[in-house]
Amino acid sequence: MTDLSSHAAIRAALAALPEPDDAARVAARKRDAQLTKPPGSLGRLEELAIWYAGWRGEARPRVAAPQILVFAGNHGIAAQGVSAFPTEVTAQMVANFEAGGAAINQLADLAGARLDVHALDLDRPTADFTQGPAMAEAEACAAFARGWGAVADGTDVLVVGEMGIGNTTSATALASAILGGNGWAGRGTGVDDAGLARKEAAVARALAVNADRTGLGVLTAFGGRELAAMAGAIAGARARRVPVILDGFICTAAALTLWAEEKGALDHCVAGHLSAEGAHGRMLDALGMAPLLSLGLRLGEGSGAALAIQVLRGALACHSGMATFSEAGVAGG
Numbered sequence: 001m002t003d004l005s006s007h008a009a010i011r012a013a014l015a016a017l018p019e020p021d022d023a024a025r026v027a028a029r030k031r032d033a034q035l036t037k038p039p040g041s042l043g044r045l046e047e048l049a050i051w052y053a054g055w056r057g058e059a060r061p062r063v064a065a066p067q068i069l070v071f072a073g074n075h076g077i078a079a080q081g082v083s084a085f086p087t088e089v090t091a092q093m094v095a096n097f098e099a100g101g102a103a104i105n106q107l108a109d110l111a112g113a114r115l116d117v118h119a120l121d122l123d124r125p126t127a128d129f130t131q132g133p134a135m136a137e138a139e140a141c142a143a144f145a146r147g148w149g150a151v152a153d154g155t156d157v158l159v160v161g162e163m164g165i166g167n168t169t170s171a172t173a174l175a176s177a178i179l180g181g182n183g184w185a186g187r188g189t190g191v192d193d194a195g196l197a198r199k200e201a202a203v204a205r206a207l208a209v210n211a212d213r214t215g216l217g218v219l220t221a222f223g224g225r226e227l228a229a230m231a232g233a234i235a236g237a238r239a240r241r242v243p244v245i246l247d248g249f250i251c252t253a254a255a256l257t258l259w260a261e262e263k264g265a266l267d268h269c270v271a272g273h274l275s276a277e278g279a280h281g282r283m284l285d286a287l288g289m290a291p292l293l294s295l296g297l298r299l300g301e302g303s304g305a306a307l308a309i310q311v312l313r314g315a316l317a318c319h320s321g322m323a324t325f326s327e328a329g330v331a332g333g
């Protein structure tokens with residue numbers, strides 16, 4: 001069992017994460033060059049397939065066992081009037097996930113994905129981070145470990161999603177602390193101008209009150225448990241050589257904390273989509289990631305990333321299934 005019981009232990013685990021398999025990546029690139037298409041004509045699908053092949057250690061892989069993890073948490077900061085919805089909605093939506101009634105249930109079914117929902121102490125919200133850290137170190141580490149351990153045996157691509165009223169304020173504080181600058185706050189579930197001003201004020205106070213600017217430090221200070229669990233799942237997937245498709249604003253903010261610790265920590269991740277939450281694109285730019293889809297979604301739950309599983313499948317169907325020029329007797333390859 002990997003020790004994840006402190007920031008120091010998690011840092012050691014992050015430093016030990018595996019790199020992609022170079023031989024598989026080279027073989028996949030060679031195969032791509034031989035397929036019956038003009039070079040580069042499958043656009044980003046080509047690099048996507050080669051990236052996936054490297055992480056899986058196979059030159060002709062397929063996605064057979066996608067997993068979607070949804071983590072739910074409640075936030076002390078929600079009491080500051082930073083969301084358009086009441087905090088009870090977090091638990092109510094978890095019940096909806098369990099009954100099969102949410103958007104992510106439909107998209108998981110469509111992708112043939114296993115869906116696991118982890119509700120993290122919903123009746124015990126994190127502390128209001130305008131007063132001090134949202135979590136104690138041990139609490140954040142426990143949530144991180146829960147995420148790390150939630151990746152199922154046999155999973156070959158992971159989507160991480162979340163549900164948590166107030167968590168766009170948490171994600172905004174993370175982005176502000178790690179990337180600096182202003183303008184990270186957006187409308188989340190649909191706050192009005194006054195709500196947006198409250199979010200901005202809350203984040204400014206939070207940054208003044210919490211001094212630690214390391215990735216794990218800010219995750220503990222501003223993160224909900226669901227953000228810590230998402231970070232843990234993203235890192236835990238890497239430990240198992242499972243590529244990850246990132247979802248929207250909150251998921252990317254959780255991922256950003258790993259990047260702040262180790263610049264290569266997200267090499268096994270792609271951005272599934274561009275959220276309509278205003279600053280998501282800026283966050284992806286900072287990570288050097290281009291989203292696969294841009295559909296104006298701002299739901300969370302892993303919804304945009306779940307749709308992007310099918311884009312990855314398309315890339316691999318072509319890469320692994322197409323004939324080469326010599327196999328098909330097509331001239332010019």
Ligand SMILES: O=C(O)c1ccc[n+]([C@@H]2O[C@H](COP(=O)([O-])O)[C@@H](O)[C@H]2O)c1
Pocket residue numbers: 082083084085162163164165166167168169187188189190191247248249250251275276277280297298299300301
């Ligand atoms: O994924 C996104 O980009 C996204 C953008 C805006 C809102 N959300 C969802 O809305 C909730 C947080 O919004 P809020 O206004 O309560 O901070 C949370 O449950 C998220 O899943 C998600």
Ligand SMILES: Cc1cc2nc[nH]c2cc1C
Pocket residue numbers: 085089093162163164189299300301
């Ligand atoms: C209804 C509802 C569903 C959600 N799913 C993810 N975040 C959400 C926020 C709300 C408010």
